[in-house]
Amino acid sequence: MRALSAGLRTLVWLAVLAAIGFALYAFARSRPQDVPWTPLDLSQPVGMFTRGKIGDLRGDFAGCRALLDRAGVRYTALPVRDAAGQCGYDDAVRLRGGGARSIAYAPADVGVTCRVATALALWEWQVVQPAAQARFGSEVDRIEHFGSYNCRRMYGRDSGAFSEHATANALDIAAFVLADGRRISVVGDWTAGSGRGDADKAAFLREVRDGACSVFSTVLSPDYNAAHRDHFHLDQASRGTGGACR
Template sequence: MRIPNIIGLVRRLIWLAILAFALLVLFAWLKPGREDMPWTPLSLSDPIGMSTGRKVARLTGDRDGCIALLETSGLEFDALEPQGNDQCRVEDAVRLDGGQELLAMTPRSVAPSCPVMIGMLIWQNQVVQQHAQEIFGQRVARIETLGSFSCRRMYGRSEGAWSEHATADAIDIGAFVLEDGTRISVLGDWADESDVGESEKARFLRQVRDGACDLFSTVLSPEYNAAHADHFHFDMADRGEMGWRACR
């Protein structure tokens, strides 16, 4: 009886060695950077990688860690005191302080959660400005938001799941204004996919929407439903390392 057991053990060890070798080859082929590794700390200077969005979402519930990271950005901001109760408890809201170009978000009174603010910062610098330069040859001077905190359930229903807006873990984006004053609005410039190639504004909106999907847990656009005809919805719902992500 001992010989078959030994043979079985040897076979398992051989298969484990083959699997380990295959994983090593795959790892070497992919050559992931630190931004792709789920166990490395998030750095605002890293490019967007496979794990960036989940690292930002993990900051939900880590108020001190998130604010410490935001302080490395150079942004001037106010960390607001926790407020609200129950499902509408906001623990980590932050608000931009004064005029600055590091994050061209208006109105200045909007106060999303710290993870959302970090997501917005990375998205503007690595997605929005890049595509604005490529398509229009100039930067975005202002990102117009439609608010963050709203103590309500999803779609304003009287029952059902609570919206991420209830904890300020979401933000709605309505338009972008270029340096020359050109305004690009979700309501006015979004186009059907077949017409995107004919409009620079529509192409820009598609690209910045797609780029947001690598950062935020949920990204909803006019392509999702009529309720989002005039804005993008971004949120940082923390659904765990293997949690689902929505991009529509």
């Protein structure tokens, strides 16, 4: 009787383990973006491990460019820029037309590290465009920015750590222009005014800021400090498993 009970317990545990295995398999099939071992795919929605997978592309320029190619992102690989000190880059691309869905950048043809380009593509397609359609019934036609590569230290100081801009590993986003001509700027619309549509603009900016935190290592907004009152700072600094989103 005791042996039979032990056998039944074994069968029950095997059945439980099988059920868990089938559940995990079904989850992996239905939401591969939320499974840590599935390869990064820019056609999939942003998942729990997407930011970490983008971070894993550090040092794998060929693999990163292959991801952009498969997603149809239009770019040109930039030659190595070997600047003095801690500036320069060896894994940058120049975006052409903004990506597969033709969001333009102003100034045009922005150059960033491949990991930043990968995150931008996901952010544009999975966060920015859906948010614009939901709130304004119009797609984003243009993203205005303050630039990427700039050989300088953080906040332009004479000493201290170098900025991620010094390696083209960051981009500062200033505004979004919709296809119908409406413009939403960080400096003008972060705090909702009393005019018609102001609340939607402020909510949109917070939605795209929060969405950026899932694909960028660092996201800094006006909530961080006065130095970011007019832009979002987006970068792919190496931060292990944690990111900075403020």
